[in-house]
Amino acid sequence: MSSRKKTLLKVIILGDSGVGKTSLMQQFVNGKFSQQYKATIGADFLMKELVLDDKTVTMQLWDTAGQERFQSLGVAFYRGADCCVLVYDVTNPKSFENVSLWRDEFLVQANVKNPENFPFVVIGNKIDVDESKKLVSLKKAQQFCANLGNLPLFQTSAKEAVNIDQAFDVIARNALQQEENDEFQDEFNDAININLESENQGCAC
Amino acid sequence: MTDIKPKFRDEAMSRSHGTSLPNLPQSQTMKTLPVAPMVKPSASMVSLPKFDFVKDDQVDSLDPTLTNSSKKRHTLLQSPSTQSIQHSSLSLIDMYRDQSSGSQESDTATDIMALNVSGAMISEVSLINGSQSTFASAHDLLVLRNSRTNGSKVRLCIEESRTVISSNRDRYGFKKATNFITEEQYNNWWIGYASHCARRKRKWQDLMIKNGLSLNNDSPVRFPARSEKLKRYIRKGIPAEWRGNAWWFFAKGPEKLKNNQGVYDTLVESTLHLKNKDTEIIERDLNRTFPDNVHFKPDRVDSSHESNEETALIEALRRVLVAFSAYNPKIGYCQSLNFITGLLLIFMDEEKAFWMLVIITTGYLPGVHEVSLEGVNVDQGVLMLALKEYLPEAWNVVSNIRFDDQCSGRNDLKNHDFLLKLPPVTLCTSSWFMSAFIGILPIETTLRVWDCLFYEESNILFKVALSVFKLIEPKIQHINDEMEVFQVIQNTPKSILDPKDLFDIMFKRRIGFNNLTQDEVVRCKKYVADRRQRAHVDGTSDTGDVNFNRQLLAESLWQPDLYGFKRGLPGVHWNNNLTRKMKSKIRRNNNHS
Numbered sequence: 001m002s003s004r005k006k007t008l009l010k011v012i013i014l015g016d017s018g019v020g021k022t023s024l025m026q027q028f029v030n031g032k033f034s035q036q037y038k039a040t041i042g043a044d045f046l047m048k049e050l051v052l053d054d055k056t057v058t059m060q061l062w063d064t065a066g067q068e069r070f071q072s073l074g075v076a077f078y079r080g081a082d083c084c085v086l087v088y089d090v091t092n093p094k095s096f097e098n099v100s101l102w103r104d105e106f107l108v109q110a111n112v113k114n115p116e117n118f119p120f121v122v123i124g125n126k127i128d129v130d131e132s133k134k135l136v137s138l139k140k141a142q143q144f145c146a147n148l149g150n151l152p153l154f155q156t157s158a159k160e161a162v163n164i165d166q167a168f169d170v171i172a173r174n175a176l177q178q179e180e181n182d183e184f185q186d187e188f189n190d191a192i193n194i195n196l197e198s199e200n201q202g203c204a205c
Numbered sequence: 206m207t208d209i210k211p212k213f214r215d216e217a218m219s220r221s222h223g224t225s226l227p228n229l230p231q232s233q234t235m236k237t238l239p240v241a242p243m244v245k246p247s248a249s250m251v252s253l254p255k256f257d258f259v260k261d262d263q264v265d266s267l268d269p270t271l272t273n274s275s276k277k278r279h280t281l282l283q284s285p286s287t288q289s290i291q292h293s294s295l296s297l298i299d300m301y302r303d304q305s306s307g308s309q310e311s312d313t314a315t316d317i318m319a320l321n322v323s324g325a326m327i328s329e330v331s332l333i334n335g336s337q338s339t340f341a342s343a344h345d346l347l348v349l350r351n352s353r354t355n356g357s358k359v360r361l362c363i364e365e366s367r368t369v370i371s372s373n374r375d376r377y378g379f380k381k382a383t384n385f386i387t388e389e390q391y392n393n394w395w396i397g398y399a400s401h402c403a404r405r406k407r408k409w410q411d412l413m414i415k416n417g418l419s420l421n422n423d424s425p426v427r428f429p430a431r432s433e434k435l436k437r438y439i440r441k442g443i444p445a446e447w448r449g450n451a452w453w454f455f456a457k458g459p460e461k462l463k464n465n466q467g468v469y470d471t472l473v474e475s476t477l478h479l480k481n482k483d484t485e486i487i488e489r490d491l492n493r494t495f496p497d498n499v500h501f502k503p504d505r506v507d508s509s510h511e512s513n514e515e516t517a518l519i520e521a522l523r524r525v526l527v528a529f530s531a532y533n534p535k536i537g538y539c540q541s542l543n544f545i546t547g548l549l550l551i552f553m554d555e556e557k558a559f560w561m562l563v564i565i566t567t568g569y570l571p572g573v574h575e576v577s578l579e580g581v582n583v584d585q586g587v588l589m590l591a592l593k594e595y596l597p598e599a600w601n602v603v604s605n606i607r608f609d610d611q612c613s614g615r616n617d618l619k620n621h622d623f624l625l626k627l628p629p630v631t632l633c634t635s636s637w638f639m640s641a642f643i644g645i646l647p648i649e650t651t652l653r654v655w656d657c658l659f660y661e662e663s664n665i666l667f668k669v670a671l672s673v674f675k676l677i678e679p680k681i682q683h684i685n686d687e688m689e690v691f692q693v694i695q696n697t698p699k700s701i702l703d704p705k706d707l708f709d710i711m712f713k714r715r716i717g718f719n720n721l722t723q724d725e726v727v728r729c730k731k732y733v734a735d736r737r738q739r740a741h742v743d744g745t746s747d748t749g750d751v752n753f754n755r756q757l758l759a760e761s762l763w764q765p766d767l768y769g770f771k772r773g774l775p776g777v778h779w780n781n782n783l784t785r786k787m788k789s790k791i792r793r794n795n796n797h798s
Contacts, residue, residue, distance in 0.1 A: 008688075017540065018489035036496035038644060039489075041541045042636035044695070047688065060688055067486060067540045069576050076629045 007057040009175040010080055012110075014102040015087030016095040017066030020125040023158035024087065025063050028168045033159050040065045042073060052172055059172055071105060078110035082182075083119045083175035088136065090124045090155065096136045096144075103148070113182070119174035121152045123167055128157035345477050353524075353555065355517035369395060376445065377551055378499035379648050385699040386647060394702050398649065406444040423447075428454050436660065440712060442704070443656045449552030453561065455659040456568075461560045469556045472528040483530040483538035490540060491519050494547045501547065521555040522547055529562055536566060539574035541639040548643055548651075565641070569663045573639055579737070584638050585631040586624040586733035588670055591721060594770045595671055599678040603630045603694075606687045621768070624733055625740045633694050637670055645698045646707070653704040664726040668718045672710040673698045725770065732768050 013021045022037045022044070029046045044063045049056060062077055064070065084106050088095040103120060112118045122145050124136060138155060145151040152174070154167035370392050375381050381391040413420055416429040423446055429435050443451045453459065495501040500518045525546050530538040545565060549558035566573070572580025593600045606629050641658065642651050646669075657665045677697050681690045701707050710716055 017486050018493070036502070037493060038496065039493040039540050039543060041544075041639055041644075043632045045688075045691065047692070065540055069539060069578055072578050073581065073632060073635055076627070077632055 007055065007176065007179065008060060009057055009082045009172060009179060010060045010062070011083045011085060011171060011175055012062045012064070012078060012081045012106065013085045013087060014064060014106060015066060016089070016092070016098050016102075019066065019087045019089040019092070019095050020158050021066065021087050022063050024085075024123065024125060024156065024164065025061050027158045027161055027164050029061065031161070033161070042070065043077060050172060052169075052176060055176075057172065057176060059168075059175070071109075078106060081106075081110055081112075082178045083121065083171050084110075085121050085123060085171055087123045087125055089126050090134045090136045091126055091129055093135050096124070096141065099144070100148070116149065117181075119178050120148075121154070121167065121171050121174065124153070124155045125158055127155045127162060128160045346474070349473065349477065349524075352517060352520045355520075369399070374499055375648065377648065379495070380497040383497075383647070383699065385696065386702050390702065398703070402442065402445065405438075405442050409438060409444055409447070412438060424450060426450050426454070431660075439656050439660045440708065442653050445652070448652065448656070449549075449557070452549075452655065452659045453553060453557055456561060456564050458557060458560055458564065461564060462557070465560070469528060469559050472532055472559075473524050476524075476527045476531045479527055479531065484527055486540070487523060487526045487530070487538050487543070490543045491515075491523055494519075494522060494543045498547075498551075500551065518547070518550050521550050521558070525550070525555050525559045525562065528559060532563070533566065535576070536574045537576070539578075539639075541636070542566075542574060544640045544643040548655075569658060569666075570638065570641065578635075579734075581635045581639060582627060582631075582737065583730055583734045584666075585627050585635055586737065587726065587729045588634060588638075588667060589623060589628060589631070590621075590729060590733070590768055591667055591671060591770070592674060595718065595721070596674050596678055598682065599674045602681045602684075602690060603674075604628050606630055606690060621736065624736050630691070630694060633691065634670060637673075637698070638666055641666065642669060642698075647699070647702050650701050650704045650707060653708065662723045664721055664723045667721055667726055668711050669707065671718050671721070672707050673701070675710045675716065676701070676706070720770070729768060729770070 013025060015021055017039070022040055023033060025046055026037070027033055029048045040063055042065055046061045046063070048059045048061065050059060051057075062081075084103075086099045086102050088099050090096075099122060106120075107115045107118070110118075122141070124138075124141055127134070141153055141155075145153040152170050154163050154170070156163040156167055158164065369376055373381055373388060375391070375395075382388040410420060412429060412434075413425060418425060418427050418429065425447055428451055439451075439455075492502070500516055501522075503516060522543065526538055526542060529542070529546075530536070536542075542562065546558055546562055549561050553561070570580065570584075573584060574580070589600075589604075592603065604623065637645050642654050645651075646654065654665065654669050674694075677694055680693050680697070684690050684693070711718055
């Protein structure tokens, strides 16, 4: 685990079609918003380098198509993810209800070692709209995230760049921690294996 | 926590079995529709046509009396306006933008008159059919008709190169600049390409005249019979003004429409108020279809206030996609169909665009957009096999991309196991096929690909993909970082501004992609589909399963060479795999002795 090794954090962004996954990612990586994003087909990815407490990390962000049927194509890149971002649209209650489905699907497909501790971050996007159009209340979302094991929640606007950096800072930190935990765990497991082997040998005698 | 069922999958399964529109009564099929026009209306008689034409051939074989009656009904509704629609669709692509303003008003006047005539008949028809809310009201039909007329009036400004250079949009209304191409690059390239187009058009005109075909006021509807010469002409580009007609002709659109007269109109009317999962996603995708095209998203005159008014093409796009989702429930709506339909609508009227969509999703990209997306997986399997065969160096790099260590290593290449669990690179390449390269290649290059596609069939898509990889190959040879490789694969096609860069590779004899004929593609698709199907039937696609592995082992005993591409001399079945095996065997024997 040398510190010179390039730290690569893999982040998957999931959520219903049209909640603003591409916009969030573009706002974070390129600092701009456009009305001209096309619907994402398949998957798309962007890289961004950032410094976290003197440590340079490369974030690899995977943007996905929101339509359900595309799930079957996406399996391959869920694996090895360090953090999963679940996005909903505050104007669309259905997209909020589906957040837990997306989470379940991710856990099944990514085959993560410790599902209880895997870092998810929930984002409610499009808070720039009129109050009257907001159909998912902050309170409801907070309740939901608390129930799922205190998942971090952010209310953002990709359009007006509200809360984007804050959200991605937490995403990056949690991903980094997950990455380090994984490495630690691998070493730990190896140690156990060696012990077991020697015990077995002992029994055979 | 780990054994949570993937709920999406279950939903998808049930979705694929549902065959009819949720909002339409399903109890009565079209055959039970009252044939006599003046049956007394009763409350119990809610008989709507059931649009579950999974196979469109079925439509043709429906009860003849019914077809007649629905045809008659359709004529009643449509006859006053069809003329004006047809009239305007003749000159869909206009060389001169400002020609249309004069005739517009008179058209609208005719429409209103037409509506008054048909309005009475519509109410009669809706009485017969029962007053279901999903069915169109007289007012709906007025709006519908106006919108359809407007849609077919969209004029494209295919003008001389000079005009285009002064504008920030191309001749189809797309912004010239993209994330990968600057406006300056575009203009520099366009000067040459415009003269290529003009030269090719003169050649085409000569060809047409020699074949005794009418240019029909720069909108020919019939094209020469198939020949090597015609194929060469198409590969060098169909004149942009003729494209819609030419695609329609070569894809056998006229036959399709002839067998399905009136079906589209009936579908549109019956799906006018349809609301379901598909229409919800369609609504969300309408404004995300070609936001960089003026016909889909006009320049805002006043930047402070966002206009909510939809363009005629967006309205047409909605109608075609919704009608299609009802017409083919196995597909419903799949993201990427919006791009295919959107591009079609720039070149032809919406009824033709609808039937082209039907033709494309059955003939050119079969199964690709179905709920399971199995067609995508099959195509990607074929592409991977072809890559392995034709560009082994690129394959070597690409097949090594693994997103994590859990994936088994290279040993699963031996038995073509990669067909069951496709390499991660297919995440990127599957969208190439789903949208038939729209948004992947720059627009003029995409259009040239489409020209060939409808004349030469789906093998073109594989040839294009291989050619893109040929361009990628030298760039990825020395990259160690797999994500960088991925990025090159993702970005390279987006900067192929000049179609020549792609086409020179695609059809150059020395490179040999010509060997990948349609027969070969069909054969290979069958192999991949069988292979995947068998793995699926055997209970599990999990390669960790012992029985599964045993099965694979058994397979490899009786099928040692898996798949052999035809190479070299025509008619000779050359199997590279065999050659390689023989060579190594000889080498081994030599070493032993």
